[in-house]
Amino acid sequence: MIKLQHVSKTFRVGKNRIEALKDVSLEVHKGEIFGVIGFSGAGKSTLIRCVNLLERPTSGQVVVDGENVLQLNKTRLRLLRRKIGMIFQGYNLLETANVYENVATPLKLEGVPKEEIKARTEKYLEIVGLSDRKNAFPSQLSGGQKQRVAIARALAHEPEVLLSDEATSALDPNTTDAILELLLKVNKELGITIFLITHELNVIQRICDRVAVMENGRVVEQGTVVDVFTQPQQPMTRRFISTESKFQIPETVKSDLLKSGRLVKLTFIGESSKDPVLATLAKQYDVLPSIIAGGIDQLKDQSVGRLLVHLKGDEAKVGTAIDFLHDQDVLVEEVKN
Numbered sequence: 001m002i003k004l005q006h007v008s009k010t011f012r013v014g015k016n017r018i019e020a021l022k023d024v025s026l027e028v029h030k031g032e033i034f035g036v037i038g039f040s041g042a043g044k045s046t047l048i049r050c051v052n053l054l055e056r057p058t059s060g061q062v063v064v065d066g067e068n069v070l071q072l073n074k075t076r077l078r079l080l081r082r083k084i085g086m087i088f089q090g091y092n093l094l095e096t097a098n099v100y101e102n103v104a105t106p107l108k109l110e111g112v113p114k115e116e117i118k119a120r121t122e123k124y125l126e127i128v129g130l131s132d133r134k135n136a137f138p139s140q141l142s143g144g145q146k147q148r149v150a151i152a153r154a155l156a157h158e159p160e161v162l163l164s165d166e167a168t169s170a171l172d173p174n175t176t177d178a179i180l181e182l183l184l185k186v187n188k189e190l191g192i193t194i195f196l197i198t199h200e201l202n203v204i205q206r207i208c209d210r211v212a213v214m215e216n217g218r219v220v221e222q223g224t225v226v227d228v229f230t231q232p233q234q235p236m237t238r239r240f241i242s243t244e245s246k247f248q249i250p251e252t253v254k255s256d257l258l259k260s261g262r263l264v265k266l267t268f269i270g271e272s273s274k275d276p277v278l279a280t281l282a283k284q285y286d287v288l289p290s291i292i293a294g295g296i297d298q299l300k301d302q303s304v305g306r307l308l309v310h311l312k313g314d315e316a317k318v319g320t321a322i323d324f325l326h327d328q329d330v331l332v333e334e335v336k337n
């Protein structure tokens with residue numbers, strides 16, 4: 001649906017050159033939710049803005065629905081942009097227009113017939129749950145409601161792709177969850193492909209199918225959310241996951257535990273969480289496992305359980321027990337000093 005091939009973007013500010021994107025390639029498949037995550041300044045906004053040419057790449061190709069957008073004339077580009085809706089962190093609503101007008105006015109400007117404008121505006125306000133607030137003005141709405149209006153406005157153009165530029169970044173956690181649920185519904189029920197950028201791991205975990213991790217203008221890692229989340233390959237990705245993870249123990253506790261045994265982080269994905277591996281360690285290997293910390297993360301379609309386990313016993317037996325864990329359907333990472 002969206003293909004970015006070797007995309008680079010350099011900004012010139014006075015005598016300085018800022019390389020915001022360096023040879024970025026990625027592909028967003030039709031029907032999926034694809035997320036790009038990275039810390040501030042990584043190049044995420046520049047990247048997403050290259051899809052609908054709010055920003056023009058310095059080099060590389062951008063292909064949307066089979067069309068090379070960099071080669072389109074103005075009319076064809078305008079037609080293509082109709083297939084691409086966009087929502088922003090700051091909502092970009094018309095403050096002097098009410099909810100209904102915020103959705104209807106852009107359709108009017110596009111020359112959509114009157115009856116159709118009414119039908120679409122009502123339909124999409126209903127989908128985002130704001131039918132009863134259509135006469136309210138933006139100043140009378142909460143942040144979450146404003147984002148719902150922005151989503152309805154984008155959907156009213158009946159796009160095939162929705163670009164989301166940090167749409168939940170200004171919202172509190174509960175409102176964020178509600179907006180993420182709405183995006184899932186838009187993806188599932190309307191079949192709209194979603195390409196989003198975020199600095200929040202939670203957004204990726206909750207709704208994305210695949211993810212790309214950006215650092216200093218480059219994509220350093222990409223894959224399914226389950227793979228990238230459970231087996232991060234790059235230091236940057238690990239840093240991101242551990243920064244957000246509640247799964248950390250103080251250094252002093254860690255060094256005490258390492259004096260009396262070995263420490264392993266176990267990750268259980270889906271079905272593997274049902275096997276009683278810790279009981280097997282105690283029974284068959286004569287090793288005493290103690291759970292130091294643990295938790296479950298809910299990814300879009302999968303739950304991932306994590307345990308930090310201390311293993312105490314005869315050194316050789318603990319070694320064999322760790323080999324046994326590696327043979328199970330469980331990801332094992334030993335924690336060392």
Ligand SMILES: Nc1ncnc2c1ncn2[C@@H]1O[C@H](COP(=O)(O)OP(=O)(O)OP(=O)(O)O)[C@@H](O)[C@H]1O
Nearest residue numbers: 011013018020038039040041042043044045046047
């Ligand atoms: N119009 C511009 N002119 C000059 N430099 C720019 C412009 N837009 C972005 N940049 C620079 O490009 C780099 C990437 O910025 P970008 O906004 O894409 O990153 P980001 O990952 O979206 O970060 P943030 O979440 O803070 O917006 C930064 O160094 C930024 O200062």
